[in-house]
């Protein structure tokens with residue numbers, strides 16, 4: 237009897253056989269080998285980006301030095317010096333936390349909500365739309381506020397950041413991305429401490445430090461290169477989030493919204509804090525289905 241053979245399956249089998257053979261030679265199990273190959277592929281992709289983005293395709297000595305740093309764990313964003321974030325180019329001078337795609341995901345939703353809110357809540361006095369007032373607190377590179385300011389030219393956007401060395405980075409990102417930088421103010425502050433009490437916001441957006449040291453998923457590269465002040469949030473990862481939630485009400489307008497990024501394990505903690513400080517709270521998934529941010533509305 238003649239066997240009908242699917243050539244694609246045959247090829248798949250041959251590849252699998254080769255994996256097993258190479259695994260034996262390298263004394264690795266199949267998963268380790270696949271992980272190793274994926275890692276090598278990712279690194280070669282990163283080298284390619286580095287070459288085109290920073291060196292315009294020229295393999296200079298500096299390029300090879302950067303490849304070495306990349307292989308030793310320096311994040312690609314720091315080597316190139318900037319990353320894309322929504323429609324913006326975010327410069328990473330002085331090495332702030334590198335903006336994450338999970339943050340990009342919810343900031344896009346926040347921008348849509350702010351645009352919609354401006355249409356739905358015209359000024360009571362004149363009937364004209366009020367420019368939305370937005371604060372990016374724990375601003376780091378300033379990717380959140382800069383993306384809002386760029387997407388909503390009428391918005392007034394303020395930035396708060398504790399790390400003094402990042403203030404010029406924030407200014408640079410505003411100037412490089414925002415059409416009217418005079419709509420933005422940058423404040424060196426521990427959360428709201430340096431914010432005048434009469435500065436009010438319709439939206440406060442924050443990606444604070446929230447890693448719980450007891451559930452630390454950060455890779456070695458992140459731990460050894462990105463600022464720990466940006467990563468760790470104290471007990472349960474909720475210490476900065478609690479201080480932020482406790483004070484935000486003072487700076488929000490009626491029905492103002494506080495958007496906070498966090499870990500999925502912190503969802504019950506977020507609900508508790510919201511109730512304690514007079515907010516409603518709904519938690520939402522990111523693009524990977526992980527409950528990654530909560531929207532708290534002042535009641």
Ligand SMILES: C[S@@+](CC[C@H](N)C(=O)[O-])C[C@H]1O[C@@H](n2cnc3c(N)ncnc32)[C@H](O)[C@@H]1O
Nearest residue numbers: 335374375376397398399426427443444445466
């Ligand atoms: C997780 S990073 C987020 C940076 C940026 N918003 C982003 O999404 O990429 C947190 C930032 O908060 C700053 N930070 C930490 N504690 C702070 C505090 N008490 N007040 C203001 N900023 C703080 C850190 O220096 C860091 O830049």
